Amino acid sequence: MHPAPASGRLLAADEWRARAAAHEARVDRWVAPHRERRRRGQPHPVLDFLFTYYSETPGRLRRWHPGPGVALAPAAGEPAPHAGRRWYAVDGQGVVRLDTAAFLTGRTDTVRFVRRLLVATASRPAFTGCFGLHEWAMVYRDRATRHALPLRLGPEGTDAVVEAHPIRCSHIDAFRFFTPEAAPRNRLRPTRENQHELEQPGCLHAGMDLYKWAYKLAPATPGDLVADCFELAVDIRALDMRASPYDLAGHGYPAVPIETPEGKAEYVAAQRGFAQRGAGLRQRLVELCDQLLGPAGASTEVPQAVRSEP
Template structure:
């Protein structure tokens, strides 16, 4: 078992309370509209995705954590929950107890992130995963059937068949329609996830949010929010490049069925990959703080 990370900082009450308030104010910009839509039954295929696809609840995203190795001076442990312990100066994340429960998960996330980071970014998918999810379906059958497709079903199918599909992300591939799956050059599975994921993939970069919250409260809430913010922007591109017509939601299409649209998509995808690389490196560093030296040294193939 690894040695729990030592406390390296003591935050006075004014500092940690200000950080907590700033975090809550930041995430409320995303949470308040979502919760209002949820109360009224209004669906938004772009803005609500991160709250429905991922398991982290709005209240969990809003809750501030300082990360491991930080003592909150003057804090009451009863206000922070079972992942914290009382110390002489206040409270701190109980890294020892967390490792007992989640050490294997931390090691798995570290391996996935380091192996992904070691690969070159591939930028030639042009968002065809979203098209493969509606391939050979009617308007009534598609997932977001409240929103029209930009092209006819036949034209949508032609676009899928005319473009090379090389989706490496299992959680995207598993939503392909049955006729679309044989068109993919890869056959990703959960078991081969660490062997397949690459840092240009929009979904792999959205998933940094998932790995961040699964590492919480070992990582600061601000890092989780940074990953959420990136995932939110990536989701917007994902749906702009999809076969759906979401212009009424302020999402003008990136027409990947055209050469100009594919060029635009690749530029935006590269920008997201560059931003994701920085967040992935931060998550890897957080994992490494808690892993035994042997596991840290053997994670990269």
């Protein structure tokens, strides 16, 4: 018998093994096909984004973590495999747990930045009038498209959609890919420095980025939270590309024609649903930050500009 840790929960070997296996099986729905496509040299215009734009590797995504406050009992006298990983500690009885103090060494500012951005984003109402025009602005008056796909409306038709709509993109990591001709059409000027002032919960990229913040807090982030954020990012990415100017019918993605009233209504309805899903995940990430930092650390301000990887 292993006594429960002074604080938190102790998982028996059969329980943490089952959780780790379930996590691997859950994310392998996307990881396994991605690896097979990569082996064959067959890129995917929608799903590769989750493994190329975002820097988490498939191997790390498959790795389950218990999160802070959860300890893992040894199995057959051997500690959990986490014992050999960075930021984990093993006690004299072979019980493994996240070493929060070691994790925060050199990471405190990152955790505070993530918390500050998420809290600021959650404080604003969701704006759902952008209609995914960021993807259109990325090819405006540029005949070299970002993806090897045909444009549904052709180059001239694509440009006409951009010129017929106001653009209000609040996300720096979308805005920075606008063509030089499209950038002045945006009503906002997102920068890394004002990211915490502009990001809002209706933005599809802000919703996808919950996955980025989840893995940037790893291995402190519980595996189920990482997987939940990843699934949301997958679903958002599908809408993002379906509403884009590209023709993805051949890949099984019917268009959401945002240039029509019907397409706009479909986009807004999906966007609102994603905002609701994202709100719960954002709150769980904030609570994780608070658990890591403690009451005093969570309230401490951090520098406004902390560069985030794409």
